[in-house]
Amino acid sequence: MTVEELQQLDIFKELSYSEAAQIHAISKTSRVNEGESLFEMGNPAHTFFVILSGDYMIYFCDDTAFTLHQPGDITGWSTVVRPYQYTGTAVALTDGEVLTFDGSELLRLVQGDASLGDKIMAKVYANVGERIAFAQSRTKTNESFISEDS
């Protein structure tokens, strides 16, 4: 994916070209197959995902779920939000592509460019704000669930 294509995603819409280039430098595009897990509940959250194509389901230990379909949708935000471990499991419903960011690289970007870091995190929060409460309300049941075998 090119820098210009990255700028078309809602989360990166407000970035200048040089800012988007910095994001592009720490991102990786990965193909995901139908049925494949992006991340699993309870694992340490090291990777942050932006959807480029395909449909995805994120579900929790109490079987609640939501789905993501739009390019630019975000998941794996637990890399930057408590409890820093995935609170749900993400599964690809169809083949698709995602943009992945290593959590520590993202943090380094935030440290190295405050303005850019601020824009990204504000967008992350605006994008997922309502879903954070939904997901974090599941963490209480997660803590008892993690000790069980699935």
Next chain:
Amino acid sequence: MDDILKLFADFWSNTGFALADYRYIVMIAVGLTFIYLGIAKHYEPLLLVPIGFGILMGNIPVFKGLGLAIYEDNSVLHYLYFGVTSGVYPPLIFLGIGAMTDFSTMLARPTLMLLGAAAQMGVFLTFLGALALGFEPNHAASIGIIGGADGPTAIFLSAKLAPTLIGPIAIAAYSYMALVPVIQPPIMRLLTSREERLIQMKEAREVSKLEKIIFPIVGFLLCCFLAPAALPLLGMLFFGNLLKECVVAERLAQTSRTALIDIVTILLGITVGASTQGDVFLTPSSVGIFILGALSFGIATASGVIFAKIINFFSNESINPLLGAAGVSAVPDSARVVQMVGQEEDPSNFLLMHAMAPNVSGVIGSAIAAGVLWSFMN
């Protein structure tokens, strides 16, 4: 046959198995613990893995006189250790730190710099504590700088003032930096009310490119005129930052914050670890250093938080006092801890960017404190 047996006996007497005593075993266990914490728990792996393995290397019992151990002349480790004892490695690390750090949150809200200054109280109060415990002044100053929460600064000052204590001071400093997410939150919660933790910071102003270029030059001149002994550390920090911000030397900035800092971190980590030989490290003074080190982190955190509350008395615009904890210059971990504790009360309260301001000013403050202590002790 006797000759063969004698040779085997001589060989055995030179092996680590024959030369080991309990102190080496204890230190090897410490080294393994560091490696475990770094790899399995992801606690500061870039520091704990080299230091942990260095501890293993330094605690293989070897026959003295063969030029193998770190304290023996002509040993490879000794040559690599020169960068620590001469104070070369820490300024090079500061060059990389300057080249990777964005000071704009600090430039946008200079008041938050004072929180970095307040956190340096930990340095001087720990200095007093070390004097009270009977350490001589040079050693007390080196122990006090642990409160600056800056590994390179602690190593730099120890190399100048207390070379025999480099090992325990470095291990204490880096251990507590890795434990910042454990040490700081209880202190932060104890000293702040829920209402204070909920304070949302206003968005900071935009900082222009020219400001970001002028700052390292002005900052360097001012700080080094005031505390010339801080020249090696602050000179490299501000130089690295200028390389980053001026854009025209991006290649040099890129090298500084990637290859150079990584190489120096490897050499510093492994040699500092290797310097912690059991017979040198396991002494009562090391225990005192570890206790004082923990206290210094706690005092520094508390000082920053309390100072933020004092500022709120006099200022129209309230500062979230949690930001004071980020004055402890473990960049960016203490800023991340502030973010974490703030989000416990309100998930929408994003404090990370604001916390970077006192965090990076704490780096400058701890370097000035080191320079001041060095000049006083000389």
Next chain:
Amino acid sequence: MYGFEAISEHNGWAISIVGVLIVFTGLVTLSLLIRVFPKIIEIIEGTGKPKSQSKKSEKGSLRPEYSMDDKIKEKIKQYQYLISWMGEPFALPRLIDLAQKRGLDRPHATISQFIHASVIQPDGKGFYLWHAS
């Protein structure tokens, strides 16, 4: 020598007080200087404002065209049976799990098709409802 005696003997109080004052003086002075940076820059540059760069975002076609499966009516019947057994509202991961156990072909892609066709709709509480009519 220990305690306060040791501190006084080595001039600890004076060193600490002066040290703290120097650190504060340095950072306070730096912060005051930083406050005047914008004014200095204004004088140097005049009052030119930086150009704001805002690129118009174009709708990219990163998303592949969604196409309906011809056999969707057959799949609706199969899943309707599962859902009548599960009851509504139902849990989406459980539906996929059941479909896999029943040997239904490509349950993930099928669920995705149902969602796009609004055959399955969220109830707003994390569970889903069936709207095959």
